Amino acid sequence: MEYRIRALKVGGVKNAPLPEMLFMTGWGQWIDLNVYVWVIEGGERPVVVDTGIKDIELLTQTSIRPSRESVEERGNLEIHRWMQSPEERTDVALRKIGVKPKDVGHVILTHLHYDHFSNISLFPNAKIVVSRKGLSEAVAPKHPQIGGAVPKDALCDLISRQLELVQLAGKEEEVLPGIRVFWIGGHTPADQAVSIQTSKGKAIITSDTVFLYRNIEENIPIGFFYNLEECYDAMERIRAEADIILPAHDPEVLTRHPSGRIP
Numbered sequence: 001m002e003y004r005i006r007a008l009k010v011g012g013v014k015n016a017p018l019p020e021m022l023f024m025t026g027w028g029q030w031i032d033l034n035v036y037v038w039v040i041e042g043g044e045r046p047v048v049v050d051t052g053i054k055d056i057e058l059l060t061q062t063s064i065r066p067s068r069e070s071v072e073e074r075g076n077l078e079i080h081r082w083m084q085s086p087e088e089r090t091d092v093a094l095r096k097i098g099v100k101p102k103d104v105g106h107v108i109l110t111h112l113h114y115d116h117f118s119n120i121s122l123f124p125n126a127k128i129v130v131s132r133k134g135l136s137e138a139v140a141p142k143h144p145q146i147g148g149a150v151p152k153d154a155l156c157d158l159i160s161r162q163l164e165l166v167q168l169a170g171k172e173e174e175v176l177p178g179i180r181v182f183w184i185g186g187h188t189p190a191d192q193a194v195s196i197q198t199s200k201g202k203a204i205i206t207s208d209t210v211f212l213y214r215n216i217e218e219n220i221p222i223g224f225f226y227n228l229e230e231c232y233d234a235m236e237r238i239r240a241e242a243d244i245i246l247p248a249h250d251p252e253v254l255t256r257h258p259s260g261r262i263p
Helices: 056-058 070-074 088-095 133-141 152-159 213-218 228-241
Strands: 006-015 032-042 047-049 081-083 106-108 128-133 166-169 172-176 179-183 193-200 201-205 244-246
Touching: 006 088, 006 193, 032 088, 056 081, 056 213, 106 133, 106 172, 128 179, 133 152, 133 166, 166 172, 193 228, 201 228
Parallel strands: 047 106, 106 128, 128 166, 201 244
Antiparallel strands: 006 032, 006 081, 032 047, 172 179, 179 193, 193 201
């Protein structure tokens, strides 16, 4: 089975600190990011990877607004400002390419942060594929600070779903013929990559353990991690196995794959 992938931009981040994306690199520099939902087509029903942002207003409250002192130092720079236009809402972006959320067969969660997981209620009929290890850590975290905040309403939705609509993935599992997930950790205990067979070879959606092409191409791990060794191990495996690499937040994805069509 060979699939096609669509990268849908469903929001973004303005002025993210570069050392958050590239470990110990680019101090005092900033970068703009995209938020993506990935649609895998070619099977009986569409498969969606990650769900996008449910409520942009909640995220904009986490933006760091400049103090008087910082304005004097670097100007009126708002750090890590979340953005989403009405056209970038997940339901709108999906309908633009002819996909109705109720018709989606599987939703694969690369991990459980808000911009990837919060919109799970949009897909009432989909089987949710989530890391068993990551879900266990989210429900009963030993150290809540590790892995970042998990949206509680989405977590309640997930654990209240019928058992046949949840796939708790282990280290490596098949989702459908030609689509697999494998656990990589690194960014959070829930991070798993998604491997998709296409006409141009194997495409891997990296999850946030690889934010940018520079992570992979320069072997620089992300700066927002819980396990640095797992980041290096993940990049090594992805480089070895992937014919097409799709980093989680790099605007360059839409430059290398115009119109978001892969391959």
